[in-house]
Amino acid sequence: MTDWNKVIEVFGSGVLGVLLIMGFLMILLQISFKVIEYFERCIEKPTSEKA
Amino acid sequence: MFRILEDLVLSSGLVNLTPGNLVMWLVAFTLFYLAIKKQYEPLLLLPIGFGILIVNLPLTFLMEPEQGLVWFFYHYGIEKDIIPPLVFLGLGAMIDFGPLIANPKTLLLGAGAQVGLYVTFFAAILLGFDLKEAASIGIIGGADGPTTIYLGSKLAPHMLGATAVSAYAYMALVPIIQPPIMRLLTTEAERKIEMGKIRPVSRLQKIVFPIITAMIVMLLAPPSAPLISMLMMGNLFKESGVVERLTNASSNELINIVTIFQGLAVGATMTAAVFLNPKVLLVFCLGLFAFCVSTASGLLMAKFMNLFLKVKINPLIGAAGVSAVPMAARCVHKVGSEANRRNYLLMHAMGPNVAGVIGTVVAAAIFLKNLG
Amino acid sequence: MAELTSPINGKVWKILVAVGDKVELDDEMVILEALKMETPIYSEENGTVSEIRVKEGDAVNEGDVLVVVT
Numbered sequence: 001m002t003d004w005n006k007v008i009e010v011f012g013s014g015v016l017g018v019l020l021i022m023g024f025l026m027i028l029l030q031i032s033f034k035v036i037e038y039f040e041r042c043i044e045k046p047t048s049e050k051a
Numbered sequence: 052m053f054r055i056l057e058d059l060v061l062s063s064g065l066v067n068l069t070p071g072n073l074v075m076w077l078v079a080f081t082l083f084y085l086a087i088k089k090q091y092e093p094l095l096l097l098p099i100g101f102g103i104l105i106v107n108l109p110l111t112f113l114m115e116p117e118q119g120l121v122w123f124f125y126h127y128g129i130e131k132d133i134i135p136p137l138v139f140l141g142l143g144a145m146i147d148f149g150p151l152i153a154n155p156k157t158l159l160l161g162a163g164a165q166v167g168l169y170v171t172f173f174a175a176i177l178l179g180f181d182l183k184e185a186a187s188i189g190i191i192g193g194a195d196g197p198t199t200i201y202l203g204s205k206l207a208p209h210m211l212g213a214t215a216v217s218a219y220a221y222m223a224l225v226p227i228i229q230p231p232i233m234r235l236l237t238t239e240a241e242r243k244i245e246m247g248k249i250r251p252v253s254r255l256q257k258i259v260f261p262i263i264t265a266m267i268v269m270l271l272a273p274p275s276a277p278l279i280s281m282l283m284m285g286n287l288f289k290e291s292g293v294v295e296r297l298t299n300a301s302s303n304e305l306i307n308i309v310t311i312f313q314g315l316a317v318g319a320t321m322t323a324a325v326f327l328n329p330k331v332l333l334v335f336c337l338g339l340f341a342f343c344v345s346t347a348s349g350l351l352m353a354k355f356m357n358l359f360l361k362v363k364i365n366p367l368i369g370a371a372g373v374s375a376v377p378m379a380a381r382c383v384h385k386v387g388s389e390a391n392r393r394n395y396l397l398m399h400a401m402g403p404n405v406a407g408v409i410g411t412v413v414a415a416a417i418f419l420k421n422l423g
Numbered sequence: 424m425a426e427l428t429s430p431i432n433g434k435v436w437k438i439l440v441a442v443g444d445k446v447e448l449d450d451e452m453v454i455l456e457a458l459k460m461e462t463p464i465y466s467e468e469n470g471t472v473s474e475i476r477v478k479e480g481d482a483v484n485e486g487d488v489l490v491v492v493t
Binding site for chain 2: 002003006007009010011013014015017018019021022023024025026028029030032033036037040
Protein backbone atom coordinates (compact mmCIF):
# COMPACT_ATOMS: atom_id res chain seq x y z
CA MET A 1 0.00 0.00 0.00
CA THR A 2 2.58 2.57 1.09
CA ASP A 3 5.18 3.00 -1.59
CA TRP A 4 8.27 2.55 0.56
CA ASN A 5 10.67 3.24 -2.27
CA LYS A 6 9.07 6.65 -2.69
CA VAL A 7 9.24 7.25 1.07
CA ILE A 8 12.95 6.48 1.16
CA GLU A 9 13.49 8.64 -1.90
CA VAL A 10 11.69 11.63 -0.40
CA PHE A 11 13.45 11.16 2.93
CA GLY A 12 16.91 10.79 1.41
CA SER A 13 16.62 13.51 -1.19
CA GLY A 14 15.15 15.82 1.43
CA VAL A 15 17.86 15.41 4.05
CA LEU A 16 20.68 15.52 1.51
CA GLY A 17 19.03 18.20 -0.61
CA VAL A 18 18.55 20.67 2.23
CA LEU A 19 22.11 20.17 3.48
CA LEU A 20 23.59 20.45 -0.01
CA ILE A 21 21.64 23.53 -1.03
CA MET A 22 22.36 25.31 2.24
CA GLY A 23 26.00 24.22 2.09
CA PHE A 24 26.36 25.50 -1.44
CA LEU A 25 24.69 28.77 -0.50
CA MET A 26 27.10 29.07 2.44
CA ILE A 27 30.16 28.59 0.26
CA LEU A 28 29.01 31.09 -2.37
CA LEU A 29 28.07 33.66 0.24
CA GLN A 30 31.40 33.26 1.98
CA ILE A 31 33.25 33.75 -1.29
CA SER A 32 31.25 36.83 -2.22
CA PHE A 33 31.69 38.33 1.26
CA LYS A 34 35.45 37.76 1.01
CA VAL A 35 35.47 39.48 -2.39
CA ILE A 36 33.45 42.40 -1.04
CA GLU A 37 35.76 42.75 1.95
CA TYR A 38 38.77 42.65 -0.34
CA PHE A 39 37.39 45.39 -2.56
CA GLU A 40 36.30 47.51 0.37
CA ARG A 41 39.82 47.29 1.76
CA CYS A 42 41.30 48.23 -1.61
CA ILE A 43 39.00 51.17 -2.17
CA GLU A 44 39.66 52.87 1.12
CA LYS A 45 38.23 56.08 -0.25
CA PRO A 46 35.29 57.60 1.62
CA THR A 47 33.00 57.41 -1.42
CA SER A 48 32.91 53.70 -2.09
CA GLU A 49 29.36 53.54 -3.30
CA LYS A 50 28.65 50.79 -5.72
CA ALA A 51 25.19 49.38 -5.16
CA MET B 52 -48.98 33.64 13.45
CA PHE B 53 -47.77 30.19 14.54
CA ARG B 54 -46.66 29.41 10.96
CA ILE B 55 -44.43 32.45 10.83
CA LEU B 56 -42.74 31.48 14.07
CA GLU B 57 -42.27 27.91 12.88
CA ASP B 58 -40.70 29.15 9.63
CA LEU B 59 -38.38 31.38 11.56
CA VAL B 60 -37.16 28.50 13.71
CA LEU B 61 -36.76 26.07 10.83
CA SER B 62 -34.85 28.53 8.67
CA SER B 63 -32.51 29.44 11.51
CA GLY B 64 -29.23 27.73 12.09
CA LEU B 65 -30.33 26.46 15.46
CA VAL B 66 -32.13 23.33 14.31
CA ASN B 67 -29.26 22.47 12.03
CA LEU B 68 -26.63 22.54 14.74
CA THR B 69 -24.74 19.32 15.17
CA PRO B 70 -22.90 18.22 18.32
CA GLY B 71 -19.74 18.59 16.24
CA ASN B 72 -20.44 22.28 15.79
CA LEU B 73 -20.65 22.68 19.53
CA VAL B 74 -17.29 20.98 19.99
CA MET B 75 -15.78 23.31 17.39
CA TRP B 76 -17.21 26.29 19.29
CA LEU B 77 -15.26 25.04 22.28
CA VAL B 78 -12.12 24.80 20.14
CA ALA B 79 -12.68 28.39 19.00
CA PHE B 80 -13.27 29.57 22.59
CA THR B 81 -10.06 27.80 23.66
CA LEU B 82 -8.12 29.67 20.99
CA PHE B 83 -9.71 32.95 22.11
CA TYR B 84 -8.63 32.17 25.66
CA LEU B 85 -5.07 31.31 24.62
CA ALA B 86 -4.85 34.41 22.43
CA ILE B 87 -6.44 36.95 24.75
CA LYS B 88 -5.62 35.72 28.24
CA LYS B 89 -2.32 33.91 27.63
CA GLN B 90 -1.29 36.06 24.64
CA TYR B 91 -0.06 33.05 22.67
CA GLU B 92 0.45 34.39 19.14
CA PRO B 93 -2.72 36.50 19.40
CA LEU B 94 -2.22 38.06 15.95
CA LEU B 95 -2.70 34.62 14.44
CA LEU B 96 -4.83 32.65 16.86
CA LEU B 97 -7.52 35.31 17.21
CA PRO B 98 -8.51 35.42 13.52
CA ILE B 99 -8.12 31.65 13.26
CA GLY B 100 -10.40 31.15 16.26
CA PHE B 101 -12.98 33.49 14.82
CA GLY B 102 -12.81 31.67 11.49
CA ILE B 103 -13.53 28.41 13.29
CA LEU B 104 -16.46 29.91 15.14
CA ILE B 105 -18.20 31.38 12.11
CA VAL B 106 -17.95 28.33 9.85
CA ASN B 107 -19.55 26.27 12.56
CA LEU B 108 -22.71 28.33 12.54
CA PRO B 109 -24.98 26.38 10.16
CA LEU B 110 -26.63 27.79 7.02
CA THR B 111 -24.32 30.79 6.77
CA PHE B 112 -22.61 29.28 3.72
CA LEU B 113 -19.53 31.39 4.38
CA MET B 114 -17.34 28.62 3.00
CA GLU B 115 -19.73 27.65 0.20
CA PRO B 116 -17.71 27.46 -3.04
CA GLU B 117 -18.32 30.36 -5.42
CA GLN B 118 -20.62 32.15 -2.97
CA GLY B 119 -19.32 32.45 0.56
CA LEU B 120 -17.33 35.48 1.62
CA VAL B 121 -14.70 33.51 3.48
CA TRP B 122 -14.48 30.97 0.66
CA PHE B 123 -13.26 33.74 -1.64
CA PHE B 124 -10.62 34.72 0.90
CA TYR B 125 -9.59 31.08 1.15
CA HIS B 126 -9.69 30.38 -2.57
CA TYR B 127 -7.78 33.40 -3.78
CA GLY B 128 -5.61 33.88 -0.73
CA ILE B 129 -4.58 30.39 0.30
CA GLU B 130 -5.52 27.95 -2.45
CA LYS B 131 -4.02 30.19 -5.11
CA ASP B 132 -0.99 30.80 -2.88
CA ILE B 133 -1.13 34.54 -2.70
CA ILE B 134 -1.10 35.22 1.02
CA PRO B 135 1.85 33.16 2.34
CA PRO B 136 4.32 34.79 -0.09
CA LEU B 137 2.99 38.23 0.87
CA VAL B 138 3.57 37.43 4.54
CA PHE B 139 7.10 36.48 3.55
CA LEU B 140 7.55 39.82 1.80
CA GLY B 141 6.76 41.51 5.09
CA LEU B 142 9.01 39.17 7.06
CA GLY B 143 11.87 39.85 4.66
CA ALA B 144 11.43 43.56 5.25
CA MET B 145 11.60 42.96 9.02
CA ILE B 146 14.33 40.36 9.44
CA ASP B 147 17.91 41.45 10.00
CA PHE B 148 20.08 38.83 8.36
CA GLY B 149 23.19 40.50 9.82
CA PRO B 150 24.07 37.69 12.27
CA LEU B 151 23.80 35.17 9.45
CA ILE B 152 25.96 37.28 7.14
CA ALA B 153 28.52 37.68 9.91
CA ASN B 154 28.77 33.92 10.25
CA PRO B 155 27.52 32.07 7.14
CA LYS B 156 28.34 28.73 8.79
CA THR B 157 25.10 29.11 10.69
CA LEU B 158 23.33 28.27 7.42
CA LEU B 159 24.34 24.67 8.08
CA LEU B 160 22.67 24.83 11.48
CA GLY B 161 19.53 26.14 9.83
CA ALA B 162 19.74 23.13 7.51
CA GLY B 163 20.50 20.71 10.36
CA ALA B 164 17.26 21.51 12.14
CA GLN B 165 15.33 20.63 8.98
CA VAL B 166 16.45 17.02 9.28
CA GLY B 167 13.80 16.82 12.00
CA LEU B 168 11.13 17.51 9.37
CA TYR B 169 12.06 14.44 7.44
CA VAL B 170 12.24 12.26 10.54
CA THR B 171 8.72 13.40 11.38
CA PHE B 172 7.65 12.72 7.80
CA PHE B 173 8.90 9.17 8.26
CA ALA B 174 7.14 8.79 11.61
CA ALA B 175 3.87 10.07 10.17
CA ILE B 176 3.99 7.45 7.44
CA LEU B 177 4.55 4.73 10.02
CA LEU B 178 1.41 5.96 11.77
CA GLY B 179 -0.63 5.52 8.61
CA PHE B 180 -0.69 8.92 6.94
CA ASP B 181 -0.17 9.02 3.18
CA LEU B 182 2.91 10.69 1.72
CA LYS B 183 1.35 14.08 1.07
CA GLU B 184 -0.24 14.25 4.51
CA ALA B 185 3.02 13.17 6.11
CA ALA B 186 4.93 15.94 4.32
CA SER B 187 2.51 18.61 5.48
CA ILE B 188 2.83 17.28 9.05
CA GLY B 189 6.62 17.15 8.87
CA ILE B 190 6.87 20.78 7.84
CA ILE B 191 5.34 21.80 11.20
CA GLY B 192 8.80 21.17 12.67
CA GLY B 193 10.13 24.09 10.63
CA ALA B 194 8.13 26.31 13.00
CA ASP B 195 7.23 28.55 10.14
CA GLY B 196 3.55 29.44 9.74
CA PRO B 197 3.41 30.72 6.15
CA THR B 198 5.48 27.79 4.85
CA THR B 199 3.30 25.31 6.72
CA ILE B 200 0.20 26.88 5.20
CA TYR B 201 1.77 27.07 1.75
CA LEU B 202 2.76 23.42 1.68
CA GLY B 203 -0.39 22.25 3.47
CA SER B 204 -2.72 23.96 1.00
CA LYS B 205 -0.94 22.22 -1.86
CA LEU B 206 -0.50 18.73 -0.45
CA ALA B 207 -3.17 18.15 2.18
CA PRO B 208 -5.76 20.95 2.26
CA HIS B 209 -8.11 18.84 4.40
CA MET B 210 -5.56 19.00 7.24
CA LEU B 211 -4.54 22.62 6.75
CA GLY B 212 -6.31 23.86 9.86
CA ALA B 213 -4.72 21.31 12.14
CA THR B 214 -1.19 21.72 10.78
CA ALA B 215 -1.34 25.52 10.84
CA VAL B 216 -2.79 25.73 14.34
CA SER B 217 -0.27 23.26 15.73
CA ALA B 218 2.62 25.15 14.09
CA TYR B 219 1.51 28.43 15.64
CA ALA B 220 0.63 26.91 19.00
CA TYR B 221 3.94 25.09 19.43
CA MET B 222 5.84 28.19 18.30
CA ALA B 223 4.34 29.97 21.28
CA LEU B 224 5.37 27.01 23.45
CA VAL B 225 9.01 26.98 22.30
CA PRO B 226 10.24 28.29 25.68
CA ILE B 227 8.69 25.20 27.29
CA ILE B 228 9.45 22.59 24.62
CA GLN B 229 13.08 23.38 23.85
CA PRO B 230 15.04 23.78 27.12
CA PRO B 231 14.73 20.17 28.36
CA ILE B 232 15.98 18.86 25.02
CA MET B 233 18.78 21.40 24.99
CA ARG B 234 19.92 20.36 28.46
CA LEU B 235 19.64 16.68 27.64
CA LEU B 236 21.80 16.82 24.52
CA THR B 237 24.55 19.18 25.64
CA THR B 238 27.04 19.01 28.47
CA GLU B 239 27.45 21.75 31.02
CA ALA B 240 30.88 22.55 29.54
CA GLU B 241 29.42 22.91 26.05
CA ARG B 242 26.70 25.24 27.27
CA LYS B 243 29.37 27.43 28.87
CA ILE B 244 31.19 28.09 25.60
CA GLU B 245 31.32 31.82 24.92
CA MET B 246 31.23 32.99 21.35
CA GLY B 247 32.79 36.42 21.51
CA LYS B 248 31.97 39.30 19.27
CA ILE B 249 30.03 39.19 16.06
CA ARG B 250 31.97 40.17 12.95
CA PRO B 251 30.88 43.59 11.75
CA VAL B 252 28.96 43.48 8.49
CA SER B 253 29.15 46.15 5.81
CA ARG B 254 26.18 47.64 4.06
CA LEU B 255 27.27 46.23 0.72
CA GLN B 256 27.32 42.71 2.17
CA LYS B 257 23.82 43.17 3.49
CA ILE B 258 22.63 44.35 0.08
CA VAL B 259 24.34 41.52 -1.80
CA PHE B 260 22.99 38.85 0.55
CA PRO B 261 19.33 38.83 -0.59
CA ILE B 262 20.31 38.99 -4.24
CA ILE B 263 22.71 36.03 -4.10
CA THR B 264 20.45 34.00 -1.83
CA ALA B 265 17.44 34.52 -4.07
CA MET B 266 19.42 33.51 -7.14
CA ILE B 267 21.06 30.41 -5.67
CA VAL B 268 18.05 29.04 -3.83
CA MET B 269 15.71 29.56 -6.77
CA LEU B 270 18.17 28.07 -9.24
CA LEU B 271 18.72 25.00 -7.11
CA ALA B 272 15.19 24.50 -5.84
CA PRO B 273 12.77 26.20 -8.26
CA PRO B 274 9.59 25.27 -6.32
CA SER B 275 10.82 27.52 -3.51
CA ALA B 276 10.45 30.55 -5.80
CA PRO B 277 7.16 32.07 -4.57
CA LEU B 278 8.30 32.18 -0.95
CA ILE B 279 12.02 32.88 -1.26
CA SER B 280 11.62 35.54 -3.97
CA MET B 281 9.23 37.55 -1.84
CA LEU B 282 11.33 37.06 1.31
CA MET B 283 14.47 38.28 -0.40
CA MET B 284 12.79 41.16 -2.20
CA GLY B 285 11.47 42.38 1.15
CA ASN B 286 14.96 42.12 2.59
CA LEU B 287 16.46 43.97 -0.38
CA PHE B 288 13.92 46.76 0.19
CA LYS B 289 15.06 46.97 3.79
CA GLU B 290 18.79 46.79 3.27
CA SER B 291 18.93 49.04 0.21
CA GLY B 292 17.77 51.88 2.44
CA VAL B 293 16.40 53.80 -0.54
CA VAL B 294 12.78 52.62 -0.55
CA GLU B 295 11.77 53.19 3.03
CA ARG B 296 8.15 53.61 1.98
CA LEU B 297 8.05 50.17 0.39
CA THR B 298 9.85 48.65 3.37
CA ASN B 299 7.36 50.15 5.78
CA ALA B 300 4.39 49.21 3.65
CA SER B 301 5.58 45.59 3.42
CA SER B 302 6.52 45.19 7.04
CA ASN B 303 3.54 47.01 8.54
CA GLU B 304 0.37 47.57 6.55
CA LEU B 305 0.65 44.79 3.99
CA ILE B 306 1.66 42.02 6.38
CA ASN B 307 -1.01 43.08 8.86
CA ILE B 308 -3.70 43.05 6.19
CA VAL B 309 -2.84 39.65 4.80
CA THR B 310 -2.42 38.21 8.30
CA ILE B 311 -6.09 38.94 8.93
CA PHE B 312 -7.25 37.07 5.85
CA GLN B 313 -4.76 34.27 6.31
CA GLY B 314 -5.94 33.58 9.85
CA LEU B 315 -9.62 33.85 9.02
CA ALA B 316 -9.36 31.62 5.96
CA VAL B 317 -7.27 28.98 7.74
CA GLY B 318 -9.70 28.95 10.65
CA ALA B 319 -12.60 28.61 8.26
CA THR B 320 -11.27 25.33 6.88
CA MET B 321 -12.02 23.77 10.24
CA THR B 322 -15.62 22.71 9.98
CA ALA B 323 -16.73 20.03 12.41
CA ALA B 324 -16.97 17.45 9.64
CA VAL B 325 -13.34 17.95 8.63
CA PHE B 326 -11.71 18.67 11.96
CA LEU B 327 -13.33 16.19 14.32
CA ASN B 328 -11.41 13.22 13.21
CA PRO B 329 -9.07 11.09 15.33
CA LYS B 330 -6.28 11.84 12.86
CA VAL B 331 -6.26 15.45 13.96
CA LEU B 332 -5.12 14.44 17.44
CA LEU B 333 -2.30 12.51 15.80
CA VAL B 334 -1.38 15.63 13.81
CA PHE B 335 -1.00 17.56 17.04
CA CYS B 336 1.12 14.81 18.61
CA LEU B 337 3.32 14.57 15.53
CA GLY B 338 3.63 18.36 15.41
CA LEU B 339 5.06 18.33 18.93
CA PHE B 340 7.31 15.45 17.94
CA ALA B 341 8.47 17.50 14.92
CA PHE B 342 9.45 20.44 17.13
CA CYS B 343 11.40 18.15 19.47
CA VAL B 344 13.23 16.28 16.72
CA SER B 345 14.09 19.49 14.85
CA THR B 346 15.51 20.98 18.04
CA ALA B 347 17.53 17.83 18.62
CA SER B 348 18.81 17.61 15.05
CA GLY B 349 19.88 21.26 15.16
CA LEU B 350 21.81 20.64 18.38
CA LEU B 351 23.43 17.50 16.99
CA MET B 352 24.38 19.32 13.79
CA ALA B 353 26.15 21.97 15.87
CA LYS B 354 28.01 19.29 17.84
CA PHE B 355 28.95 17.62 14.58
CA MET B 356 30.31 20.88 13.19
CA ASN B 357 32.36 21.35 16.35
CA LEU B 358 34.31 18.23 15.44
CA PHE B 359 35.83 20.15 12.54
CA LEU B 360 35.89 23.74 13.74
CA LYS B 361 38.95 25.30 15.31
CA VAL B 362 36.93 27.94 17.11
CA LYS B 363 34.14 25.96 18.73
CA ILE B 364 30.59 27.20 18.55
CA ASN B 365 28.19 26.80 21.43
CA PRO B 366 26.04 23.84 20.35
CA LEU B 367 22.98 25.45 21.93
CA ILE B 368 22.66 27.81 18.98
CA GLY B 369 21.88 24.79 16.81
CA ALA B 370 18.51 24.60 18.54
CA ALA B 371 17.72 28.02 17.12
CA GLY B 372 17.73 26.44 13.67
CA VAL B 373 14.06 25.84 14.44
CA SER B 374 12.96 29.02 12.79
CA ALA B 375 10.50 30.33 15.36
CA VAL B 376 11.93 33.87 15.16
CA PRO B 377 12.89 35.11 17.71
CA MET B 378 11.47 32.72 20.32
CA ALA B 379 14.05 30.00 19.69
CA ALA B 380 16.95 32.47 19.83
CA ARG B 381 15.67 33.88 23.11
CA CYS B 382 15.39 30.38 24.47
CA VAL B 383 19.01 29.60 23.51
CA HIS B 384 20.15 32.78 25.19
CA LYS B 385 18.33 31.92 28.39
CA VAL B 386 19.65 28.37 28.65
CA GLY B 387 23.14 29.59 27.76
CA SER B 388 23.15 32.28 30.42
CA GLU B 389 21.91 29.81 33.03
CA ALA B 390 25.07 27.76 32.50
CA ASN B 391 27.36 30.78 32.30
CA ARG B 392 26.03 34.16 33.30
CA ARG B 393 28.50 35.90 31.00
CA ASN B 394 27.25 34.01 28.02
CA TYR B 395 25.37 36.29 25.63
CA LEU B 396 24.23 34.04 22.82
CA LEU B 397 21.25 36.07 21.66
CA MET B 398 22.79 37.57 18.55
CA HIS B 399 24.72 34.40 17.73
CA ALA B 400 21.51 32.43 17.91
CA MET B 401 19.78 34.81 15.52
CA GLY B 402 22.07 33.51 12.77
CA PRO B 403 20.76 29.93 12.71
CA ASN B 404 17.32 31.29 13.55
CA VAL B 405 16.99 33.27 10.33
CA ALA B 406 18.88 30.57 8.43
CA GLY B 407 16.13 28.23 9.61
CA VAL B 408 13.57 30.32 7.74
CA ILE B 409 15.49 29.77 4.51
CA GLY B 410 16.05 26.10 5.39
CA THR B 411 12.35 25.47 5.96
CA VAL B 412 11.49 26.99 2.59
CA VAL B 413 14.10 24.80 0.90
CA ALA B 414 12.73 21.73 2.70
CA ALA B 415 9.22 22.62 1.57
CA ALA B 416 10.45 23.07 -1.99
CA ILE B 417 11.98 19.59 -1.98
CA PHE B 418 8.75 18.10 -0.65
CA LEU B 419 6.86 19.88 -3.43
CA LYS B 420 9.25 18.72 -6.09
CA ASN B 421 8.86 15.09 -5.02
CA LEU B 422 5.17 15.02 -4.15
CA GLY B 423 3.50 18.03 -5.76
CA MET C 424 40.12 50.93 35.73
CA ALA C 425 37.90 48.78 33.62
CA GLU C 426 35.18 49.49 31.15
CA LEU C 427 32.08 47.33 31.14
CA THR C 428 30.98 46.97 27.52
CA SER C 429 27.70 45.85 26.09
CA PRO C 430 27.83 42.28 24.73
CA ILE C 431 24.75 42.73 22.54
CA ASN C 432 22.81 45.31 20.59
CA GLY C 433 19.79 46.52 22.47
CA LYS C 434 18.31 49.15 24.71
CA VAL C 435 19.25 50.10 28.24
CA TRP C 436 16.35 48.91 30.36
CA LYS C 437 17.55 49.66 33.88
CA ILE C 438 20.71 50.91 35.50
CA LEU C 439 21.15 49.34 38.90
CA VAL C 440 24.22 51.25 40.12
CA ALA C 441 25.12 54.89 40.67
CA VAL C 442 28.42 56.76 40.50
CA GLY C 443 30.38 56.10 43.68
CA ASP C 444 28.76 52.70 44.39
CA LYS C 445 31.04 49.90 45.47
CA VAL C 446 30.55 46.86 43.28
CA GLU C 447 31.85 43.33 43.51
CA LEU C 448 32.52 40.71 40.88
CA ASP C 449 29.25 39.37 39.43
CA ASP C 450 27.05 42.14 40.80
CA GLU C 451 24.25 43.05 38.43
CA MET C 452 25.11 46.43 36.96
CA VAL C 453 22.81 47.14 34.07
CA ILE C 454 19.85 45.36 32.51
CA LEU C 455 19.68 45.55 28.74
CA GLU C 456 16.64 44.76 26.66
CA ALA C 457 16.89 43.14 23.27
CA LEU C 458 14.20 41.25 21.36
CA LYS C 459 11.78 41.83 24.23
CA MET C 460 14.07 40.01 26.64
CA GLU C 461 15.87 41.43 29.65
CA THR C 462 19.54 40.59 29.83
CA PRO C 463 21.46 41.44 33.00
CA ILE C 464 25.08 42.53 32.63
CA TYR C 465 27.38 41.63 35.51
CA SER C 466 30.40 43.39 36.92
CA GLU C 467 33.72 42.01 35.83
CA GLU C 468 35.70 43.04 38.89
CA ASN C 469 35.62 44.60 42.32
CA GLY C 470 35.79 48.36 42.47
CA THR C 471 33.90 51.62 42.53
CA VAL C 472 31.66 52.94 39.80
CA SER C 473 33.35 56.08 38.50
CA GLU C 474 31.29 56.84 35.45
CA ILE C 475 28.05 55.75 33.82
CA ARG C 476 28.10 56.41 30.10
CA VAL C 477 24.49 55.55 29.23
CA LYS C 478 21.06 56.37 30.52
CA GLU C 479 17.89 54.33 30.70
CA GLY C 480 16.24 54.10 27.29
CA ASP C 481 19.46 54.56 25.29
CA ALA C 482 20.08 52.27 22.33
CA VAL C 483 23.49 50.60 22.59
CA ASN C 484 25.56 48.61 20.13
CA GLU C 485 27.78 45.67 20.80
CA GLY C 486 31.07 46.95 22.25
CA ASP C 487 29.71 50.26 23.56
CA VAL C 488 30.95 51.18 27.02
CA LEU C 489 28.20 51.13 29.61
CA VAL C 490 29.90 51.73 32.95
CA VAL C 491 33.46 52.50 34.04
CA VAL C 492 34.69 50.86 37.23
CA THR C 493 37.88 51.88 39.01
